[in-house]
Amino acid sequence: MTPYLLKIAIFVILGIIGVLAVLIARYWEPDRTVSELKKWQLPNSEFIDIQGMQAHVVQSGKCHSNHSNVPIEKAIDANIPSVETIVLLHGTSASLHTWKGWTKALSDQYCVVSMDLPGFGLTGPYTDQSTTYSSENYAAFVIEVLNHLNLDRVTLAGNSLGGKIAWRTAALYPERVGRLILVDAVGYPATPKHVPIGFKLARYPALAPILNRILPRSVVKKSVLSVYAEDSKVDEALVDRYYELTLRQGNRQALSRRLNETDDESDQAQIKQLALPTLILWGAKDDLILVENAALFHKDIPNSQLKVFDDLGHVPHEEDPVATVNIVQQFLLDNPMSG
16 A cells, blocks of 8 residues: 555544544433333333343233233133233334324223333343344244233234234234234335334444444434324424433344344245234335235235225324224224134
8 A cells, every 4th residue: 555545544544533433422322221211111011021031011901800810710710701902012113102092092992911022112132142033033022921911812913023023923823813903014025215214224233333322312313203104293202202212221232133133034925824804004105114015915814904094104003093093993893802
């Protein structure tokens, strides 16, 4: 290398170091403990030991008035009435709070259970570093939560990543899932129109030492805006929730792993094997998983129905919980849980 090129190389390296120093100085955000994030617990939050993690789970009032937490044989002997259970699974970088609207609407009639999946919310990352963030491992986690809560057969609903976990759980453990609700679910190859900037950055392992220490709130806000169709619905409180829960100890590292430990396409064939009543909900303005994928689910699942919301994005259940849950309630009435 000539002296001239050497000087240029040194100049470039010093420039990069300078930029990194400014970023770290301006956007340094240390991990936060669960106790520091206590404000994001709900009045009915509980932490249960699943695979060595303290999984953050919420059960609605009806869950405690039926035999969901009582062994089935004892429930029958005590003549405790049965209440159907609906389990809600969030998507990447979300949390159980995303289902607030649905939980409120469904809790008067159903036992509604939501949880923070491993790597997200207050649950945090897998404690066993050898456990990959695959849909199969997530499905096993869901089943362990159901077992812990003495829940036998449930309706399983999921958005995005949670949607894939839902249909994978139904495929792998068919005796545990009676109905399925897929909301802008992962399942088929997709070419997004727009990927949240936080997801783009987290895909580069080389950036992990930096990204695990900094988190510009603006990046989180842009990511949330990208999954909503209507920007005005994204207020500062909503951004705060996504931002602060991303800072939960270990979540930033887990996000990077999750995005780099995606499933291959070999499990896609299981979709056609699903024979249970299935509701498919989709936002037509979803730029992450295009609405064409909704039609693929509908075609491949024989006993399914599809509803597309013209003015909603990737998280229609969060963007307009009233309109979406109305369809859910009718689906549940029209498809009573079989024995």
